[in-house]
Amino acid sequence: MGLGGVALTVALLAIQAGVIKVYYDTKLAETGAPAATPAALVNTTAAATCPAYTEPTECDPAKSPGIEVLHEDARIFLYRSFLSPEECEHIMKLAEPNMARSGVVDTETGESKVDNVRTSKGTFLQRGHDPVIAGIEARIAKWTLMPVGNGEGLQVLKYEEGEEYEGHFDYFFHKEGVNNGGNRYLTVLMYLNDVEEGGETCFPNIPAENGPEFSECARKVLAVKPRRGDAVLFHSIKPTGELERRSLHTACPVTKGVKWSAPKWVHVGHYATAGEQAVRIEQVTQTDLNYPDCKDGNESCQSWASSGECDRNPTFMIGTKEAPGNCIKSCNKCADFFEFKAASR
Ligand SMILES: *[C@@H]1O[C@H](CO)[C@@H](O)[C@H](O)[C@H]1NC(C)=O
Ligand SMILES: *[C@@H]1O[C@H](CO)[C@@H](O)[C@H](O)[C@H]1NC(C)=O
Numbered sequence: 001m002g003l004g005g006v007a008l009t010v011a012l013l014a015i016q017a018g019v020i021k022v023y024y025d026t027k028l029a030e031t032g033a034p035a036a037t038p039a040a041l042v043n044t045t046a047a048a049t050c051p052a053y054t055e056p057t058e059c060d061p062a063k064s065p066g067i068e069v070l071h072e073d074a075r076i077f078l079y080r081s082f083l084s085p086e087e088c089e090h091i092m093k094l095a096e097p098n099m100a101r102s103g104v105v106d107t108e109t110g111e112s113k114v115d116n117v118r119t120s121k122g123t124f125l126q127r128g129h130d131p132v133i134a135g136i137e138a139r140i141a142k143w144t145l146m147p148v149g150n151g152e153g154l155q156v157l158k159y160e161e162g163e164e165y166e167g168h169f170d171y172f173f174h175k176e177g178v179n180n181g182g183n184r185y186l187t188v189l190m191y192l193n194d195v196e197e198g199g200e201t202c203f204p205n206i207p208a209e210n211g212p213e214f215s216e217c218a219r220k221v222l223a224v225k226p227r228r229g230d231a232v233l234f235h236s237i238k239p240t241g242e243l244e245r246r247s248l249h250t251a252c253p254v255t256k257g258v259k260w261s262a263p264k265w266v267h268v269g270h271y272a273t274a275g276e277q278a279v280r281i282e283q284v285t286q287t288d289l290n291y292p293d294c295k296d297g298n299e300s301c302q303s304w305a306s307s308g309e310c311d312r313n314p315t316f317m318i319g320t321k322e323a324p325g326n327c328i329k330s331c332n333k334c335a336d337f338f339e340f341k342a343a344s345r
Contacts (some may be wrong), residue, residue: 051081051229052139070222071206074246075235078224079143082231083136088192090132091125092260095156098123102157119163120251123194124153127273129232140188140264144233152265153273156192159199159259165251167204168336170265171236171243173303180269182281186235187247188264191226198259199226205246217252226259237268241285245306287334294334301327 051066062075066080083091099121101114128134133154141148150299159165170184177183189201200218208222218225224232236247251261272278296302301317304310310317310331318333319325328337 051300052079052143053081053087054082059163070224070232071203071246074203074206075218075233075243076203076206076222076231076246079231079233080227081229082139082143083190083192083229085228087132087136088228088260091136091156091262092192094125094129094133095123096160098157099158105190118165120157120159120165122157124155124156126153127151129153137264144186144188144266146186146266147270149270150185150267152267152271154262154264157260159251159254159261161254161256161258164253165334167248167250169236169243169248169306170263173248173300175299178180178282179280180278181269181271183237183268183283184265185237185268186233186266188231188233188266190231190262190264191228192260192262193226194256195226195259198252198255199257199259200224200252200323201226201232202250202252203246203248205248215252215255217250223252237283241283242287243302243306248306287329288334291329291334291338292341294329294338296329297326301330305330317330 064260066082068078068080070076070078100123102118102122104203125133127137127148137148137151137154138213140146140151170187172178172183198215200214200216200223202218202224203222205221206222210219210221210223214223214225224230234247234249235244238244251259267281268283269279270276298304305327306318310327310333314331317325317327319328320330321337324337325331328334328344
């Protein structure tokens with residue numbers, strides 16, 4: 001992929017990381033939405049399943065595939081042994097010589113910089129880099145039901161002791177974010193090694209109870225312990241086209257050992273790489289269709305809403321009929337202010 005793609009990716013992560021802190025979605029808690037399956041209850045020893053990488057002939061097809069549903073409604077899944085140990089080794093070996101400190105972009109100057117919200121090192125592997133990578137990408141397509149061409153090149157990350165990545169969305173909030181293949185639709189996050197302690201992937205907007213085998217950072221929210229070959233699939237966009245707020249995620253600090261992971265970002269449309277024509281794809285949500293007059297008053301509304309501002313600062317964000325606020329749309333209050341118009345096509 002081109003450098004532009006890398007810069008874009010980094011820019012989003014930086015903007016989000018700069019604004020968003022780990023928080024509970026208070027609304028979710030208030031409405032008493034069903035709690036997620038605590039990750040601690042997933043039985044890691046019950047791995048009598050066919051790993052994804054085996055051929056059907058190598059494994060008893062009567063045994064179920066190793067997929068756990070971690071959250072049905074937010075569509076978060078854990079696939080045990082998605083990668084073989086050899087594939088994990090291969091990816092780490094390819095990436096090692098090119099690892100550079102993961103950057104973020106200064107929210108004011110737009111320049112790339114190093115920031116302590118993101119302390120890992122990383123690199124990208126081009127889509128279809130070699131037959132092994134192409135094979136993994138084909139398998140991701142089978143699992144996610146999304147074409148290989150919608151994916152960015154595989155990113156490979158290395159976290160040393162103490163390194164982390166604070167709460168962020170993979171979803172792009174800035175307008176330029178949809179210039180190549182539209183927004184990011186889903187992420188497949190693969191773990192390449194076993195981590196001695198810490199380094200869990202957490203979803204702070206999904207309350208859960210986890211046991212003492214999880215680090216402090218991961219006790220109260222849906223969390224996944226990194227294990228070699230396992231992969232987590234989560235969606236940044238709902239089927240209705242709206243942002244999936246429960247895709248907010250963090251990488252807990254690695255407290256012992258190192259952690260290697262590889263996220264694959266998959267867009268709603270084709271993601272152009274070297275020599276291909278990039279196509280911008282606008283996202284039309286149900287809210288856009290049914291409340292066409294409902295608009296946000298500031299580009300930062302979605303990002304503010306996602307960090308809990310609708311609850312903390314309702315006068316500015318939502319307001320009243322007499323004095324409407326600035327972010328009615330992002331606060332999901334269009335129905336209180338505007339007439340419903342059934343979308344007709
Ligand atoms: C986990 O699975 C193994 C193998 O199927 C079983 O022996 C064990 O009792 C299970 N543990 C729990 C806590 O369910
Ligand atoms: C959006 O909000 C920021 C921060 O309050 C402000 O600086 C900016 O001018 C606003 N943009 C618009 C278009 O109102």
